[in-house]
Amino acid sequence: MPTETEDKESVSWQSDSGVSADVTRGERLSEFFEERVRKPAIVAWADRRTRIGLVILAFYIGMAVVAVFDLYRAPSTNQAPQLIGPFESWAYPLGTTMSGVDLLSLIIHSTPDILLMIIAGGVWATAIAVLVGTLAGYKGGMVDRVLMSISDVVMAIPGLPLVIILAVTFNPKNPIVLGILINISYWAGLGRSLRSQVLTIREDSYVEASRTMGVGTPRIILKDIIPNLMPYVTVNFVFAARYVVFASIGLFFLGVLPYSVQNWGVTLNYAYSGGALLTWEAAHWLLFPMIAIMGLSLALILLGQGMDRVFNPRVRTRLAESSESTRATDDTTEGY
Amino acid sequence: MGHYYLRRTARVFVTIWLVASLSFGLIRLLPGGPFTLLRANLLRQGVPASEVDARIANLQNIRPNAPLWEQYFDYMFAAAQGNLGTSISLDEPVSQVIAEAVPWTVFIVLVSTILIFVFGILLGAIQAYWEGSRFDQLVSGVSITLMSVPFYVVAVLALFVFAYQFGWFPPAGTIGPTVEPGLTPEFVLSALKHAVLPIFSYTITGIGGQALAMRGNSIQVLGNDYVEVARLRGLSDRRIATRYVARNAILPLYTGFLLLLGFRLGGTVILEQIFSYPGLGYYMWSALESNDYPLMMGTFLVITIALVIGVYIADLTYGIIDPRISRGETDAY
Numbered sequence: 001m002p003t004e005t006e007d008k009e010s011v012s013w014q015s016d017s018g019v020s021a022d023v024t025r026g027e028r029l030s031e032f033f034e035e036r037v038r039k040p041a042i043v044a045w046a047d048r049r050t051r052i053g054l055v056i057l058a059f060y061i062g063m064a065v066v067a068v069f070d071l072y073r074a075p076s077t078n079q080a081p082q083l084i085g086p087f088e089s090w091a092y093p094l095g096t097t098m099s100g101v102d103l104l105s106l107i108i109h110s111t112p113d114i115l116l117m118i119i120a121g122g123v124w125a126t127a128i129a130v131l132v133g134t135l136a137g138y139k140g141g142m143v144d145r146v147l148m149s150i151s152d153v154v155m156a157i158p159g160l161p162l163v164i165i166l167a168v169t170f171n172p173k174n175p176i177v178l179g180i181l182i183n184i185s186y187w188a189g190l191g192r193s194l195r196s197q198v199l200t201i202r203e204d205s206y207v208e209a210s211r212t213m214g215v216g217t218p219r220i221i222l223k224d225i226i227p228n229l230m231p232y233v234t235v236n237f238v239f240a241a242r243y244v245v246f247a248s249i250g251l252f253f254l255g256v257l258p259y260s261v262q263n264w265g266v267t268l269n270y271a272y273s274g275g276a277l278l279t280w281e282a283a284h285w286l287l288f289p290m291i292a293i294m295g296l297s298l299a300l301i302l303l304g305q306g307m308d309r310v311f312n313p314r315v316r317t318r319l320a321e322s323s324e325s326t327r328a329t330d331d332t333t334e335g336y
Numbered sequence: 337m338g339h340y341y342l343r344r345t346a347r348v349f350v351t352i353w354l355v356a357s358l359s360f361g362l363i364r365l366l367p368g369g370p371f372t373l374l375r376a377n378l379l380r381q382g383v384p385a386s387e388v389d390a391r392i393a394n395l396q397n398i399r400p401n402a403p404l405w406e407q408y409f410d411y412m413f414a415a416a417q418g419n420l421g422t423s424i425s426l427d428e429p430v431s432q433v434i435a436e437a438v439p440w441t442v443f444i445v446l447v448s449t450i451l452i453f454v455f456g457i458l459l460g461a462i463q464a465y466w467e468g469s470r471f472d473q474l475v476s477g478v479s480i481t482l483m484s485v486p487f488y489v490v491a492v493l494a495l496f497v498f499a500y501q502f503g504w505f506p507p508a509g510t511i512g513p514t515v516e517p518g519l520t521p522e523f524v525l526s527a528l529k530h531a532v533l534p535i536f537s538y539t540i541t542g543i544g545g546q547a548l549a550m551r552g553n554s555i556q557v558l559g560n561d562y563v564e565v566a567r568l569r570g571l572s573d574r575r576i577a578t579r580y581v582a583r584n585a586i587l588p589l590y591t592g593f594l595l596l597l598g599f600r601l602g603g604t605v606i607l608e609q610i611f612s613y614p615g616l617g618y619y620m621w622s623a624l625e626s627n628d629y630p631l632m633m634g635t636f637l638v639i640t641i642a643l644v645i646g647v648y649i650a651d652l653t654y655g656i657i658d659p660r661i662s663r664g665e666t667d668a669y
Binding site: 155158164169251254268298302 | 347350351354355358359362480481483484485486488489492493495496500501548595598599601602603605606609610617620621624632633635636639640643644647
């Protein structure tokens with residue numbers, strides 16, 4: 001669905017000509033900043049969910065920074081007495097594990113790898129999905145049929161078991177490789193839904209205009225189609241990232257994935273098999289990694305939900321105060 | 337239309353064939369090759385060196401010294417006949433182990449998926465109807481919170497609280513040790529009691545997402561002109577809600593069913609391990625632990641077949657639910 005602002009750009013008599021002496025590079029940059037950075041930022045911040053999501057995410061990034069610059073002691077066995085309860089001493093605020101590891105340092109020091117992993121997984125899944133979806137949707141015909149058949153087959157392979165078998169086979173330890181591995185087949189479903197969006201965009205008049213002008217396929221996809229998909233892609237990037245969190249921690253918990261440093265999932269596994277299920281005294285050993293996982297995925301979900309609104313053109317223009325006409329007409333869904 | 341069903345059916349077989357080939361190829365990529373470890377194990381068990389090759393051939397339906405393409409054909413022919421080799425750790429035919437495991441996994445996945453759909457759609461519809469109300473806000477908040485909880489976290493917590501602390505539900509197994517399988521009340525009761533916690537952890541974490549999706553779809557449908565027209569025509573609220581809104585709002589969810597089913601089927605590897613529930617996922621995990629490659633590949637293959645069949649059924653029935661559906665190809669540019 002073309003929005004008002006994007007329509008203006010794709011007609012592009014003012015911003016893309018390059019011949020006009022009136023528009024300098026600086027003006028173009030500032031217009032880009034205005035449209036693509038400032039306005040979305042205002043709208044994003046106006047939504048409570050995005051705000052909470054960003055704050056939580058910032059907290060995790062803070063933890064990652066602390067871990068990377070080694071501002072807090074690294075976890076090691078027998079650095080503390082065994083199984084101290086949470087909030088009992090200032091030295092070990094979250095308590096310690098059975099083998100005397102400070103739980104807080106464990107949680108902090110596994111953050112950087114997990115963040116790297118979810119970014120890698122998200123980028124991989126969305127990049128492949130955009131490639132497949134736009135190509136299949138725009139080219140149609142044979143290309144479409146082949147690409148969609150492939151993604152149908154990939155979709156039919158259950159994700160987790162495939163990842164497990166691949167993990168056993170290739171034994172990757174690098175968090176980036178691991179993120180890609182976990183989302184190895186995630187693109188299929190996303191690519192399919194992107195394709196159906198492209199199917200409607202390709203019939204729009206400005207795409208047809210580009211085509212009749214003889215613009216090549218890569219350029220049309222890059223300039224006309226992908227900008228219209230960006231909102232959807234961004235939201236799905238967040239959801240793909242959340243999937244990586246769920247799947248990776250689950251597999252670490254199972255003890256399937258190889259690891260060099262303990263992380264939330266491995267801690268969960270040790271707690272689970274170390275008898276934390278049986279007594280309340282060791283419950284914190286299970287609970288705090290769980291809270292770390294849920295916090296991160298909550299942040300990602302809130303961000304995804306909130307961003308869905310950012311890209312809703314009506315909300316966007318109203319909040320960024322760029323259009324008078326849209327203010328009065330925002331009550332269409334009320335009254336039912 | 338008939339052409340479509342034919343192609344769709346052919347794709348089922350192509351997919352299964354591809355996955356079987358994939359599993360054959362992956363066995364060859366496994367650390368140390370498929371036979372090194374097995375050979376070492378057999379020798380350690382005291383099998384004479386002269387018989388080792390024969391044993392391996394028996395276990396994996398593969399003659400280790402034959403050329404690759406012959407191994408491939410042997411493997412595929414055996415798999416097509418339902419012979420998936422012999423489990424190394426359990427010393428039973430893989431197909432027999434799997435046949436015992438499949439019903440339990442299908443039971444858990446099917447029941448939880450149906451529950452998620454029913455509750456998610458009901459909640460989402462009510463939310464959309466009362467959009468903006470306190471109820472709507474509350475349910476949305478709870479839904480988002482539940483979406484951020486992985487099912488295995490709920491599973492571990494449920495196991496901790498309801499099985500170990502309160503002892504209301506058994507912590508492991510599919511039926512009680514003294515219960516005889518059969519269609520007796522004790523059997524059904526025992527099976528249900530063992531399945532409550534796994535189904536609960538799957539369902540509770542899935543409802544939120546479905547409810548939010550249904551809410552969004554319904555609100556979108558409610559804003560459409562044809563709903564307004566139906567209202568102006570004086571149709572009853574009930575008729576509008578069921579025939580106009582619900583029907584159109586559920587359709588997109590039905591396609592999402594595919595991904596949901598795949599996610600649940602794959603997730604059983606984690607879920608069944610937590611509850612020691614001997615279904616497909618449980619055996620896949622235990623095969624992994626004991627380097628039992630025939631069993632691992634067999635469970636992988638069967639999980640995939642289950643998903644392929646589920647999606648196939650969903651695809652075929654989609655046309656019945658949505659008669660508008662067009663199977664047309666698009667013009668090539």
